[in-house]
Amino acid sequence: MSIPGLLSERAIILAPRGRDSQIAMRILDEAGYLATVAHDLFELVKELSSGAGLAIIADEALRNSDIKPLLDLISRQPAWSDLPIVLMTHHGGPDHNPSARMGNLLGNVTFLERPFHPATLVSLVVTAVRGRRRQYEARARMEDLHESEGRLQNALKAGRLGSWLLEAEYLKLTCSDITKSHYGRNEQDTFNYDDWLAAVYFEDQPRMQSALQRSLDTGVDLIIEYRNVWPDGSLSWVDVRARAICGKNGLVSSLAGVTSDITERKQAESQLRRLNETLEQQVEERTSQLRHKEDILRQSQKMEAVGQLTGGIAHDFNNMLTGIIGSLELIRRRLARGSIEDLNSLIDLGVTSANRAAALTHRLLAFSRRQSLDSKPVEMNHLVNAMDELLQRSVNESIHLQLRMASDLWTAEADPNQLESALLNLVLNARDAMPDGGTLVVETFNQQLDRSFTNAHENLLPGDYVVLSVSDNGCGMPETVISRAFDPFFTTKPIGQGTGLGLSMIYGFSKQSHGHVSIKSEVGRGTTVQLFLPRFKGLADEAEQSFQSNAVYAENGETVLIVEDDPHVLLGCQQALALALEDIASEGVSSAEDALKRIGDNFAGIVISDIRLPGIDGLELLSRLKARDSSLPVVLITGHGDITMAVNAMRDGAYDFMEKPFSPERLVDVTRRALEQRGLAREVWALRKQLAERDSLEGRIIGRSPAMQNLRALITNVADTSANVLIEGETGTGKELVARCLHDFSRRKDSQFVALNCGGLAESLFESEIFGHEANAFTGAGKRRIGKIEHAHNGTLFLDEVESMPVNLQIKLLRVLQERTLERLGSNQSVAVDCRVIAATKSDLNALSKTSQFRSDLYYRLNVVTLELPPLRERREDILQLFEHFLQLSSLRFDREPPTLDRQTSSSLMSHDWPGNVRELRNVAERFALGLPAFKQAGTVSENQSLGFAEAVEAFERSLLSEALQRSGGNLSQASQELGMAKTTLFDKVKKYGL
Missing domain, CATH: 3.40.50.2300 (Response regulator)
Structure with missing residues (x-):
C-alpha cells in the first residue's frame, strides 16, 4: 500500500490582501511544511486538482467571487477524500461573520480568527495534515482490498465455487451468479432465502434445515452435502460450507459460505459402489466354488491318509497284540497243567509287547501335537551308547552300524524319551533304504547356527545346537519325495509296512524342542538326516534324579x-x-x-x-x-x-x-x-x-495375675463406648498398648489412631502440633497444617504424658472436648471434630490440679474412666510369662532358636525390682535371645535393689539410653524410634546424663 508523501502534506494558500499569504507561507516553512501560494480562486482550484494536503483561504477571497469551481471540486472528491480547509476570518465564526457561513458549503472547514498566533496556525495545519494522511492511507487500503477481492472472485470462478451471505436477523440471502447456477438459476433471476430452502430435495430438507439452524444458534461451521431440485425438475448435488460471523454481542450476525456442484462426483461414487458390489458378488461366487472343490479334495486326501494310517496301525498293533495274547494264553495253559517253569520269560514277552503298544500311542499323540514334552538336560552320547544294543538288533547282518561320538559334545535340552524314539525311527528308515546292505552311521557333533541360516527357517534362533545325524548309503530320495517327506501319512513303503508318521513325528518333535531337522539325499548315493537340538544353558547336575523309594510317613492323618x-x-x-x-x-x-x-x-x-x-x-x-x-x-x-x-x-x-x-x-x-x-x-x-x-485381647494384654484379668475385663467393657479414658501407670507399664487395644476393639477401629507425646514437644510448637495452623499464621508457616486432633477425626487421639501439656493450652483442649469444634492457629473458622480422647499419665493429676499445675476441669473431663496399670514388681506372677513371650518374638526377629531359660536366670528375673517395668523386661529378653547374659553384671539386681526408687529409675534409664545409642551408632532419630520416645525428649535426657 503506497501513501503519497509530500503531495498529501502540501498546503495551498489563498490570501490576496496584504502580506497574509507570505506570512502564512513563512510560518509553515519554518514548521517544516511545504506551502504554495495561489493568487486567485482559479489558481487555487487548479493546484487543489493536482493534489494537496489542505487549503488555507482568507474569507475576503471568497466574497463577491464565483466559488462554483471550488464547490464542484469538493463535490467530485472520491469517497475516501474529505479536503480540510482552514478559513481565516476577522470576526470569528458564522455567528459574527456572514461570509464565514460559506463553511457549510465547503465541508471540512476549520475557522482561524485574525490576528492569530503562529502556533495556532501550525497546530491547525498539523491536525489537518494528519487527517489527510489517514485519508490517503484509507485510499491505499481500499485499493488493496479491491485487488484482493478481485483475486478471490477469480479463484472462486476458477474453482466453480459460488459465494453467499446470509444475514441472521432478517434471513436476507445474497449470493453470487455461480451459486445461482448451482440451483439452476440464471444471473438475472432472483434467489432469496425462501427460494434456497424450497430448492432443497424434500428428503434432505429436515437434515439441511437442522444443520443451518444449529450454525445460526451456536456458531458452529456449516458443512453439509444434499440434493436440490432445479426448476426443470432435475436433481443435482451441492456441497455447502459456511462459517459464522459474530457481532459485538457475541451472537451470530451472519453466515458467509461457498457452494460447489458435486453431482459428477456423486454419480462416480454411485457407479463405483455398484461395480464393487458386482465384483464382490463375483469374487464370492468364485471363492465359494473354489472352497467347495478344496473341501472335496481335502476330504479325499483325508480318506486316503486315514486308510494308510489305519492299515499301518492295524499291522503294528496286531503284531503287539499277538505277543500279549500269546504270552497270556501260554501262561494260562502252563498254570492249568501246574507248570510254572519259565513263566518269567513269557511275562517279559507280554510286558514288552504292551510297552511297544504304549510307545506307538505316544508317537501318535506326538504327531497330533497333543503329547506334552518333558524337556531336560540330555547327554546325547550317553543316550546313543545306551541304545547301541537295541540299534544293532534293529538292523540285519548285512548292514554295518557305526557310532561316531564327538568327545567334547555339549549337553542338549530335549525330551529323552522322544529323542530315543526319533533315533530309532531314523535308524529303521535308514535300514529300509538299504535292502541289500550297506553302512549306517550315527554321529553326534556340536554346531553353531548364525543368523544367515536361522532367518531362512521360521521360529529358529541363532546359537549353539547339538546335532544327531543318521546317514546311509542306500537308494536315496528324489527331490519330489524330499519335499513331502515330513508330510503326515506320506510313505513310500508298501501298505501295512509303514504309517507315514515317523518323519512327521520327528519334525514335530524338533519344532516343539525349538530345534530343526534337515534332509540331504541323492538318488543312488544315500541319505543324511540331521536333528538339531538346542544346547542346554543350565548346570549339568540339573538332570532328573532317579526314582527313590523313600517312604513318606503320615504325621497328620494324610x-x-x-x-x-x-x-x-x-x-x-x-x-x-x-x-x-x-x-x-x-x-x-x-x-x-x-x-x-x-x-x-x-x-x-x-x-x-x-x-x-x-x-x-x-x-x-x-x-x-x-x-x-x-x-x-x-x-x-x-x-x-x-x-x-x-x-x-x-x-x-x-x-x-x-x-x-x-x-x-x-x-x-x-x-x-x-x-x-x-x-x-x-x-x-x-x-x-x-x-x-495373638491379635485377640488375651494375646496382646499378657498376664494371668488378678490385676491383668481385671484390666482386660475393663477394656472389654469400655472399648466400644465413646467415653474418654485416663490411663495411669509408671513409665514402661504399657499405657500406649492399652490405648491401642481400646481403639482396636472399638467401632472406631477403621479410623485413625493418633498418638502424641505431650512431653516431647516444645511449648512453642505444641499449639500448632495439636490444633494445626493456617498458612502464614506465624513465621515459617508456609502452608496449612492439619493438627493431631483434626487428624484423629472419627478415630482416637492418645495424649501420652498429658501432665506435661502447658496450662494455657489445657483451656483450649477443654473447649474442644466440650464443643467438639476447634479453630486452627491463624483462623477464625470453626472445624467440627469427633474423636475419642485417651490420656495417659505417670503422675497424680488430682494432686497436680490441687496445686494448680493441672486444670481440675480438664482432669474431670478426662477422668470419665480410669485404668490403673500396676508396675511389674506388683504382679511378679506375670514376669516369666511375659519374658517367654518377648523371647519368642526376639528369636523370630533375630532368626535364632529360642535359648533355654535356666534356673539362675529365672531366679534373677523374679528377684529384680524392674524399675523400667515391661519395657525393661523386653530389652532383657532381646539380650537373652542374642545369647548375652540377661543382666550385664551379676550384681546388677542387688545393686539396683540397694538404690532408692528414683535412683534406680535413673540408673536403668541411663543404661537403656546408652545401649540404644550404641546400637544406632549415635543416631538420635533411629534411637528415638527404637525407644518409642520423642526426639526432643531423648536429646534432653542425653544432655542430662552426659551421654
Missing part, C-alpha cells in the same frame, strides 16, 4: 483319595502307593459324587482323579473341591494327553496333570510332592490361626 471308575487302574494305583508310601492311607471311589461325600471340612489328604468319569467329570470335581478348600492339591489323570486341557486344568488350580499310561514311579513322585505341599499349606493355616489368636 489320605490319598483316588477317584477312578476303572477298577483295574484303581487297584494298580493303590498297590503302587502302598509299596512306596508306607504309612499313607489310600482310598478309592468310582465317581466324583462319592468323592464329594467322602471329603469333609477336615480332610487332610490329597485327591487323584481321572478326568473322564460317569456323571460329574474330573474338571467339575476340581472346581467344586477348590471352592471348598483352595489349598487342597488335586492331581488329574487322562488317557488323552491334550496340552490345552492340561493348561486349563492347571489354570483352574490342579496341582499336576498325568497322562496314561504312567509309571508307578511317576505316580509316587507326584503324590509325594502333593502331600508335602498339603502339609505346608496346613502348617501355614495353623500359623495364621495362631496369629489371629
